[in-house]
Amino acid sequence: MKSYRQLCSVAKALDVLGDRWTLLILRELLIQGPCRYTDLANGLPGIASNLLSDRLRSLETSGLVWREAAPPPVATTLFHLTERGRAAEPVVAALARWGTPLIADATPDDAIRSHWVPFSASVFLREHDPGGLPATLQLHTPLGSSVIEITADGVTTRAGTADEPDITLEGMPQVILRFLGGDLTLTEAHEQGLALRGDPAVLDGFHLGAA
Amino acid sequence: MKSYRQLCSVAKALDVLGDRWTLLILRELLIQGPCRYTDLANGLPGIASNLLSDRLRSLETSGLVWREAAPPPVATTLFHLTERGRAAEPVVAALARWGTPLIADATPDDAIRSHWVPFSASVFLREHDPGGLPATLQLHTPLGSSVIEITADGVTTRAGTADEPDITLEGMPQVILRFLGGDLTLTEAHEQGLALRGDPAVLDGFHLGAA
DNA sequence: CGGCATCCTCTTTGATACTG
DNA sequence: CAGTATCAAAGAGGATGCCG
Numbered sequence: 001m002k003s004y005r006q007l008c009s010v011a012k013a014l015d016v017l018g019d020r021w022t023l024l025i026l027r028e029l030l031i032q033g034p035c036r037y038t039d040l041a042n043g044l045p046g047i048a049s050n051l052l053s054d055r056l057r058s059l060e061t062s063g064l065v066w067r068e069a070a071p072p073p074v075a076t077t078l079f080h081l082t083e084r085g086r087a088a089e090p091v092v093a094a095l096a097r098w099g100t101p102l103i104a105d106a107t108p109d110d111a112i113r114s115h116w117v118p119f120s121a122s123v124f125l126r127e128h129d130p131g132g133l134p135a136t137l138q139l140h141t142p143l144g145s146s147v148i149e150i151t152a153d154g155v156t157t158r159a160g161t162a163d164e165p166d167i168t169l170e171g172m173p174q175v176i177l178r179f180l181g182g183d184l185t186l187t188e189a190h191e192q193g194l195a196l197r198g199d200p201a202v203l204d205g206f207h208l209g210a211a
Numbered sequence: 212m213k214s215y216r217q218l219c220s221v222a223k224a225l226d227v228l229g230d231r232w233t234l235l236i237l238r239e240l241l242i243q244g245p246c247r248y249t250d251l252a253n254g255l256p257g258i259a260s261n262l263l264s265d266r267l268r269s270l271e272t273s274g275l276v277w278r279e280a281a282p283p284p285v286a287t288t289l290f291h292l293t294e295r296g297r298a299a300e301p302v303v304a305a306l307a308r309w310g311t312p313l314i315a316d317a318t319p320d321d322a323i324r325s326h327w328v329p330f331s332a333s334v335f336l337r338e339h340d341p342g343g344l345p346a347t348l349q350l351h352t353p354l355g356s357s358v359i360e361i362t363a364d365g366v367t368t369r370a371g372t373a374d375e376p377d378i379t380l381e382g383m384p385q386v387i388l389r390f391l392g393g394d395l396t397l398t399e400a401h402e403q404g405l406a407l408r409g410d411p412a413v414l415d416g417f418h419l420g421a422a
Numbered sequence: 423c424g425g426c427a428t429c430c431t432c433t434t435t436g437a438t439a440c441t442g
Numbered sequence: 443c444a445g446t447a448t449c450a451a452a453g454a455g456g457a458t459g460c461c462g
Contacts, residue, residue, distance in 0.1 A: 094305040257455090
């Protein structure tokens with residue numbers, strides 16, 4: 001990207017992060033952790049291979065990403081975030097928060113990946129750290145299941161199922177995302193097919209579920 | 212901008228905000244408040260006139276900006292942020308925070324506007340709300356002077372001078388930005404020409420000035 | 423002057439195909 | 443698996459012109 005050539009921290013940040021796809025690549029590395037090239041390509045439906053290659057190289061020279069070349073017999077490259085790359089998480093999180101209402105605009109042919117769901121949810125939960133800790137949320141969508149664990153240490157997510165979740169949410173990704181993002185009330189989400197099992201009181205601390 | 216077509220709040224946010232110049236236009240409207248076209252053009256050195264026009268139209272249809280058409284004899288247009296537009300402030304603020312260390316990369320021919328300085332500074336101060344309130348900071352740079360007022364209600368900035376500032380910082384914008392952004396210690400900033408008058412203890416609550 | 427629209431050139435992107 | 447190569451289309455940048 002051509003530099004804006006402005007002595008302003010916002011412009012300088014966008015000189016590095018403002019290229020198309022760049023912040024989505026960071027999203028993937030923040031969610032998935034160290035990734036192979038194909039893992040990234042898979043989490044970024046629509047990206048052209050040459051662009052992914054270009055962006056990774058730019059991110060490397062900007063110091064946000066480093067590549068670990070695993071020697072044979074593994075013979076693969078792993079792309080990692082540096083500390084500076086992880087420091088950009090608040091930017092991605094702010095975008096996730098602001099973008100939540102736009103989920104409603106989704107068209108049926110939008111691509112979706114199951115790991116995007118717990119990420120967006122955790123962004124919201126992270127900024128509404130409640131009193132009643134710890135809590136385990138189980139999500140089920142047609143794409144797969146994931147778990148959000150909220151402890152005093154923070155919010156973590158993973159794919160799969162939990163043994164004894166405090167609450168289970170089942171429904172379409174759109175509805176779960178908008179509900180956990182505060183964009184739908186429990187009543188509205190229920191009307192749109194969200195099924196909730198367990199103790200709804202767990203959600204109270206997050207200012208969710210208000211009628 | 213072409214949509215990413217991903218059912219993810221980050222991608223949806225970037226569908227709206229990700230175009231070149233868009234977030235810098237928001238920066239200007241957040242800092243300056245309602246602006247005329249030429250005010251914006253002035254705060255965005257380097258933008259082509261047709262792009263500014265295009266972006267403003269996009270932001271209007273996206274619901275982030277509305278235009279107030281003052282009838283003759285004033286016959287000018289004022290561009291305002293909507294509530295939704297102001298809601299994007301955390302995105303700009305996160306970029307400002309992350310971009311602060313990059314101020315060090317500035318080249319001598321980078322454009323600069325005096326109102327960028329107190330903005331970046333206030334972003335940092337806002338997230339380190341200390342105990343010793345209220346406080347008034349006076350900034351002096353070769354480009355002009357500005358005031359940052361910190362009260363229990365928040366952090367506000369304005370151009371000009373204050374009657375009785377608690378502390379006065381004078382120096383090059385780069386140095387003031389990096390110091391108030393936590394990227395330089397007081398000692399380092401002093402070595403780079405920062406002059407400080409008043410009670411340095413005012414800064415303690417912001418975790419600044421540590422040797 | 424304020425707020426664009428037009429024209430032109432140059433760069434970036436997107437889609438597809440191919441390679442070590 | 444991790445990229446290059448190629449090429450058409452879209453977008454950005456710069457100059458200038460227009461109209462109340």
